Amino acid sequence: MLIDERAALGARRCGQQARLFVEADRLALRPRLRGELSDAQTAGVRLDLPARRKVYGRPMHAPRITVLTVPDCPNAPLALERITAALDGREADVELVEVRDEAEASRWGMTGSPTVLLNGADPFAVPGAPVSVSCRLYRDEEGRAAGAPGVEALRKALALDAEGTVRAAYPFSAVETPHRVKLGNGVEAWSMCAIDALGVAAMLDQDIQVTSADPVSGHPVAVSFISGSARWEPAGAVVFVGRRPGQGPAADVCCDALNFFADRSTAETWARRHPDVPGRITGQAEAVVLAAQTFGPLLAED
Secondary structure (H helix, E strand, O other): OOOOOEEEOOEEOHHHOOOOEEOOOOOOOOOOOHHHOOHHHHOOOOOOOOOOEEEOOOOOOOOEEEEEEOOOOOOHHHHHHHHHHHHOOOOOEEEEEEOOOHHHHHHHOOEEEOEEEEOOEOOOOOOOOOOEEEEOOEEOOOOOEEOOOOHHHHHHHOOEOOOOOEOEEOOEEOOOOOEEEEEOOOOEEEEOOHHHHHHHHHHHOOOEEEEEEOOOOOOEEEEEEEOOEEEEEOOOOEEEEEOOOOOOOHHHHOHHHEEEEOOHHHHHHHHHHOOOOOEEEEOHHHHHHHHHHHHOOOOOOO
16 A cells, blocks of 8 residues: 655655554445454554554545644544545545644645545635644635535535536646647547646656637637657746635636646736736746646555
8 A cells, every 4th residue: 555645735744654643444444443344454564553544545546635624623523524425435535634833734735623634735715824734614605604515615616517427637628728638658648727738748657738728818728748858849838826715626626727828918818807817928948847746646656
């Protein structure tokens, strides 16, 4: 079994490495006691480490869900219960991590207990919220407060549609988007946004081709990764990195605000037309680095 050590996409949290305890259950999210583990499940798994981080299984290609809590947080069970309900039997890698002080909270990006991370990022983050180990409240669509995200909000964060079908597995999309990725073996797939598309090369460690279009001019934009180097066409292409205000999953607040542009002038035009979307124009090198930091570690084995 492999243990993920990422507190956020693109960042490693080395301070947690010697504080792991594994409780494996690949078929469900119900935490198991050590005595309940089968021989097959415990084979090759170290079970002699402090019980501060519990890993409830790691199905291949399943979403990574991390629940950050202070010790004895009364809302941790509620968060796990709602995550289970949102998944509705689908496999996921669910971790419960106890955070004991603000220094740890800062490393994890925790803004209250419980904080739920999806693939290392907080889909319910409030811009400007400070690091905190106090209780965290979540608001539903009607403004009611609760100690954990609602089931429907979690379903949206996990990119599940009304029928429970997965419509996205970052960085890939199951539905058509403006961003197309062609892998080295010829397989093609849609990507959620410009940064996601650029991140596929680092995540899979292979040559890829990205094709998209400038949302203002319609001019095609292409990026080819060959032996780790990116070639952009047109040469002046840039990426706008933005985020809509408010809470919500990346698919709702970020993805349509992360686009390729043929040049800086069309990116500036788009920004003027969308004053409600704060963000900035990034050059090619910065966009590639951001994408690699975000998705490069995603499939890495510790």
